[in-house]
Amino acid sequence: MSTSSPRRSRKPGELALAAALVVPIVVVMGGLVFWPLATSVLDSFYRIDPMRPGTPFVGLANYGSLLADANTRAAWLNTFAYVAMAVVLETIGGMGAALLLNRVKHGRQWLLAITVLPWCLPPVVNAIVWMWIFNPSYGLLNHALLWLGVIDARKVWFNDQATALFLVSLVHVWRMMPLTAVILLAALQSIPRDLYEAARLDGAGPIKSFRLVTLPLISSGLAIALSQSTVFAFNLFDEAWILSGSSLDTRSVIIQVYLTAFQNLRFSSGMALSILAMLASLMVSLIYVLRVYRETRYD
Amino acid sequence: MRSLISTLPRRIGTAVAVALLVAWSLGPIYWSLVTSLTPPLHLLGTPSLWPREITFEHYAKLVGATSVSQGNAVQSVWPQFSAALVNSLVTSGLATVVTVVIAAFGAYAFVRLEFPGRDLLFVAVVATLAIPAYTVMIPLYRLMISLKLIDTYTGITLIYVSAFLPLALWLMRSVYQAMPISLEEAAWLDGAGRIYTLVHIVLPLSAPGLIASAILTFLNAWGQFMVPLVFSPTLATKPLTVLIPEFVTRNYIDFGLMNAAGILAIIPPVLLVLFLNRYLVSGLMAGATK
């Protein structure tokens, strides 16, 4: 990338300036993220269990036992389902919201504030509001569907795994979609208007100009939005925990990490699982980034 | 000039889309509001779209001087609530300012300046987005203890910055990359320095990106739970997200109180978004394209 970018001949002092601008990043990320991460990765090769004496080196044993554990496998499958549903729904919904916000002329700032509201609600309150909506006896969902005639008897939504996974994802999507919308809106805002004008003069309709102008120019924003929704979906915890506890139907990988490390005190095993979760979300994100990310400069 | 007839379907489409978006976003919030206004004894009944009987007792518990619990007059939770509200504002605000400043200047270096290890460093920083909080929590706790930063605004702010900097940095980098270099080149030809160009030409043009980064960082920090749970043991720095679950008493989940607290908690970020939003959608790019 750097080789293709047009560049000024290096001025004296450029390196010093770069250092001054980058040092805060290196200090903060190095001290507060990379160093703790390295410690945890190292710990995951030992047996760290406060209930047993000693911390012997066990190599990959923690990782090996995770592969053999049926509960962990179930948690992985649930998490993949969450990621797939959350990423698709958040991207489609967020793109729609961003395009709409970009187009609306009157009261746009109010519409944006309304769009962002779900994200402002404290996560615990969010999960509890939905818990009441899904409540089989007193919840809005059953009453509304009965009234509309969609169902003829009250449903216990979380008794069916597929429905439960979808509803947990829905709560997550409701909260996180504004993030995608804000990122895409910022990207849309930086597209110069004359490009659309030019496309229109070339006879491109709205769909064609979206494909030819909008998509390429927001591709880096889209990569960011896709990656962050993937990462947040891999880290899903509150929604599943509050809506259905440790149920195997909805247990996510991070819930399994919590149970392993903070409930069963198998600390290094929990760290190993959380590192695997990190690698998995990195790998999935990388797929988008490589596919979607293109350098978009026009100079 | 197009006729009204030909734009009518488009207008109706837009109106329907706006209505859907508003209903989707506000529906559950409205439901939370209704719950916060419903007397506790009416919570378990057939749900109705508006409360049959409105009570402000949950809000009174939050903001009043005293309230009644289990038949006893007890101190209201307002002192805790207001302290936590201030903590949420201070930590999220500080984290936002520091993150956006570091990201705005740092991302510029990643786009326009050459230095060894540039791309590797960028990828490494962005990759940390994927780290679950649990992975680093215990080593981070040891570090914060040794720096004596537990239960300080500085400590919480630093952790938030380290958590939200990658996203802001990535966003700002993509914004700078999309910006025509010709504008800067014109300024350099006039003899302007890098910093001058960055501050006076690049940053104003990047306003939508800066504001989006600020909103993202602020709201991410506002909703944090795990970090303050461990690093903010007392009301010196404890935010609303950690305080609100404490309204679950052992015998009794105070749904009304939790929802009332939630409704009050969304006001400050919404005001901020309304305020910042002027800059996010004010079409500042107009200057770049004329």
Add this chain to the structure above:
Amino acid sequence: MKRRDFLASALTLPLLAAFAGSAFAADTLTVLLPPWGTLPKEMTDRFAKDAGVTLDAQTLGWDDIRTKIITSMVAGTAPADATEVDWSWVGQFGSAGWYEPLDDKIDKTVVGDIPTASIFRYDGKLLAVPYSNDFRILIYNKAHLDKAGIKAPPTTPDELLAAAKAVKSAGIAEYPIGLPLSATEGTSTAWYLLTKAFGGDLFDKDFKPLFTAKDSGGYKALAFEIGALKDGLIDPAATGLKDVEVHEVFKAGKLTFDVAGWAGNLSVYSDPAKSQVANDVAAALMPSVTGKSRTFGLPEAVGIPTGAANAKAAETFITWLNMPQNQIAAYETLGNLPPRMSVLRTLNEQGKLKQGDVLLEQAAVVEPLIAQGTPGWYPQFSTAVASAINQAAKGQLGVDEAIAAIAKAAEDAQSN
């Protein structure tokens, strides 16, 4: 240039931060407790005056305290000078050696007055002293039984089922029995309680499961729960209900029996401001097949983590908390049932205890869930129990399969 100053200050902020740590005064006692352990200001002021130490009370939500304690202890520091210790953590915290033994520090006559203190012994050492008593008792809606023509509360599980059927067929309550069936701890503890009601126990002295045979208490208890669910005596929605949500349903007058009732809840149920059944609620001894009622204790206690900066003051605090007048004050302001039997009796004589006679009678037979003490693997086992019961209630597992899954979970939890 102004902006450059701003940049410079942003750059130096992290450096300054290193010097801005807060200092703790030596005569402060930090205490980490859940909301119901947070004493009113009047009491903490009195403690400060009595002990000459300022009390710095830190409150955290129930689930979160444990995360906080474990993070701190694994990182090698005490989370506070005195903290909450739940009965279910005793095995873990004991085997990790995280809490100071209190045998020589707390008056023996006080400990002797607290029957549930034995639950907090690990390896014979007392790790924490209870501040809040809790055990399970049958709570029922007397008006429902009256309307159904039932004179006395049930004393056996069969009578309980019969009464529930009568209430249901009379149309008084659609689902008369309240039991949580979600994948949460309350589901597990309800099953343990019913296991005892059916005359069984979870484990023998070698921690071998005693619930696998078809005629065992544990098997019958699970069959009872699933049967009642299938007969429409338990709401199908119970698969999503935690214990505290079952309580809400009982307070709304929609349940006849809160089978795994919390002793401390009687004061909430009979409060007209909180409950629609305030005048109808009553308590009875846990039904039993043997004629002798059994129940188990789930008390909460305060302990001193190793490495606490101000362990001496923490000791004073625990002693102070156990004084009769302070236990009574905590009961009156926070609803914590006093752990000391002598205090409970005093309260009952003064007529301050709701359903006091039944409470005292049940309190006298409180036993620990597991006779040899809570083992370190209990939390893992208990989570698996809740998940298996939840699956059985959703129809994903039969009773036999669920029991087998629980037995396997016990084996897995112990083998690690």
